[in-house]
Amino acid sequence: MPRKYSIEVIPTPPRHTPIGKFEIERGADCINCGRCAIVCIYEVHKRQEEDLRSMAEPVEYRCKGCFSCIQECPRATLTIREGTDYSRLGDSYWTPEIINTNWYQAETGKIPVSGAGYRGPFSGEGFDSMWTDMSEIVRPTRDGIHGREYISTVVEIGRKLPAIKFDSHGEIVSHIPPTLNVPLPIIFDTLPFGAAKHFDPTFLKFDENVYGAMAKAASDLGTFMIVNAGDGFKSEGHRGQSSHIIPHISDLTSHSFDADWIKACKMVELEYEEDVLSVVNEVKTLNPGSIISVRVPFGDNVEGIVEELTYAGIEVIHLYVDRNGKAVNQTRKKRLLIKDMTQKVHGHLVDLKIRDDVTLIVSGGIAMAEHVAKAIICGADLTAIDLPLLFALECRYCKDCQEDLACPVELKDVNPEWGAQRIINLIGAWRNQLIEILGAMGLREVRRLRGEVGRAIFLEDIEKDTFDKVFARRVSYDAND
Ligand code: SF4
Ligand code: SF4
Numbered sequence: 001m002p003r004k005y006s007i008e009v010i011p012t013p014p015r016h017t018p019i020g021k022f023e024i025e026r027g028a029d030c031i032n033c034g035r036c037a038i039v040c041i042y043e044v045h046k047r048q049e050e051d052l053r054s055m056a057e058p059v060e061y062r063c064k065g066c067f068s069c070i071q072e073c074p075r076a077t078l079t080i081r082e083g084t085d086y087s088r089l090g091d092s093y094w095t096p097e098i099i100n101t102n103w104y105q106a107e108t109g110k111i112p113v114s115g116a117g118y119r120g121p122f123s124g125e126g127f128d129s130m131w132t133d134m135s136e137i138v139r140p141t142r143d144g145i146h147g148r149e150y151i152s153t154v155v156e157i158g159r160k161l162p163a164i165k166f167d168s169h170g171e172i173v174s175h176i177p178p179t180l181n182v183p184l185p186i187i188f189d190t191l192p193f194g195a196a197k198h199f200d201p202t203f204l205k206f207d208e209n210v211y212g213a214m215a216k217a218a219s220d221l222g223t224f225m226i227v228n229a230g231d232g233f234k235s236e237g238h239r240g241q242s243s244h245i246i247p248h249i250s251d252l253t254s255h256s257f258d259a260d261w262i263k264a265c266k267m268v269e270l271e272y273e274e275d276v277l278s279v280v281n282e283v284k285t286l287n288p289g290s291i292i293s294v295r296v297p298f299g300d301n302v303e304g305i306v307e308e309l310t311y312a313g314i315e316v317i318h319l320y321v322d323r324n325g326k327a328v329n330q331t332r333k334k335r336l337l338i339k340d341m342t343q344k345v346h347g348h349l350v351d352l353k354i355r356d357d358v359t360l361i362v363s364g365g366i367a368m369a370e371h372v373a374k375a376i377i378c379g380a381d382l383t384a385i386d387l388p389l390l391f392a393l394e395c396r397y398c399k400d401c402q403e404d405l406a407c408p409v410e411l412k413d414v415n416p417e418w419g420a421q422r423i424i425n426l427i428g429a430w431r432n433q434l435i436e437i438l439g440a441m442g443l444r445e446v447r448r449l450r451g452e453v454g455r456a457i458f459l460e461d462i463e464k465d466t467f468d469k470v471f472a473r474r475v476s477y478d479a480n481d
Pocket of ligand 2: 193194390394395396397398399400401402405406407408409410411
């Protein structure tokens with residue numbers, strides 16, 4: 001029996017008090033009976049360590065707004081209200097709930113609970129217009145969720161093994177393509193911001209601490225981390241972790257990449273340009289065993305580009321959109337959503353019967369664990385995440401760093417060990433949620449989820465089924481008038 005892959009989560013408190021949803025006030029009538037500490041399962045209320053007779057200040061950011069302490073307080077002296085800073089967090093995509101939930105998971109490694117129930121909208125656009133469907137469970141692998149059975153979250157990166165041919169002596173004559181096993185369908189992408197915009201000495205600290213935390217977490221989890229081979233990874237310190245690092249070469253014309261580094265890596269990523277295949281040959285000459293990923297923006301003619309690259313033998317294509325999960329079709333001036341584009345590209349490759357010749361990595365707007373499952377249902381093999389890694393390190397998405405202003409959580413000063421554990425906790429919580437989804441669907445491996453659109457309900461389909469009939473009847477009725 002192979003050793004089960006598991007992620008060791010360790011509670012890792014924040015350095016700065018997170019911005020919570022609620023503010024709680026303990027009034028002067030408090031008699032320090034401690035009833036609130038008994039009823040609050042989120043440990044908001046505690047006694048003071050130095051004087052157990054008195055209650056400590058509430059740890060407000062942990063409050064879920066369940067009102068138990070308000071109801072149970074014998075002196076009715078607790079009040080709760082929504083915090084003023086909370087609603088200013090993030091934006092319409094990276095909502096305060098998403099940021100706060102990622103903070104919680106990075107601190108505890110636990111699956112988040114909403115406490116007082118979900119009170120938001122039930123549909124939106126993109127991933128919010130699809131729901132995972134567990135209504136046709138044939139054999140729920142609940143045992144898998146609780147560890148007695150194994151639900152595999154392993155995915156392979158590279159071309160799938162073709163039918164193997166042998167010669168008359170029984171020797172394999174087929175070319176065996178290089179593949180990488182990743183224990184979970186998540187790799188780390190380049191960071192969109194966080195460091196000072198212009199090069200200065202703080203960049204070295206950012207590199208050492210933030211990238212150091214990411215590199216350690218990637219290595220401990222057995223996954224991979226994409227870093228900019230040009231200007232995003234200046235110190236030599238992480239080269240020892242090359243087996244978990246994917247250098248991303250964006251400037252193909254200058255060919256300024258470090259040959260020794262490329263030789264040491266298992267996978268290299270190149271930005272798509274028309275002459276990308278000549279650079280692919282260069283990299284393959286330097287490191288014949290490496291896997292090449294080509295990074296292609298979702299947009300005009302993406303299906304054609306993916307088809308061409310797959311026929312050219314590219315093993316991995318990394319499709320990306322902006323950080324809000326959107327792209328723009330320049331020709332038609334139309335907004336494209338990651339959910340729809342992934343389905344189109346996957347379907348195109350299936351139609352051509354070349355889907356298993358290439359691995360599809362999808363990134364941009366992957367904000368929650370459920371987005372990983374949804375991207376795979378739409379046809380991705382795995383996802384690359386960026387902003388949630390920054391949230392694990394307490395980023396507040398204020399974007400002050402983009403204006404060269406001081407970071408309120410001093411991101412560049414994080415301790416790499418502390419940061420790595422926070423990222424590991426986040427990924428541990430995400431993986432548990434993925435296992436919950438797979439278990440509830442009766443699936444025992446995440447690879448079987450790829451392209452399984454029958455495992456999801458799409459708002460567009462429901463609206464079509466409902467309203468097409470209504471309006472069709474109305475039209476025929478009108479026609480008979
Ligand atoms: S409202 Fe609920 S979660 Fe918040 S402090 Fe009171 S008991 Fe705890
Ligand atoms: S907290 Fe603000 S300044 Fe610091 S990394 Fe995040 S967005 Fe940048």
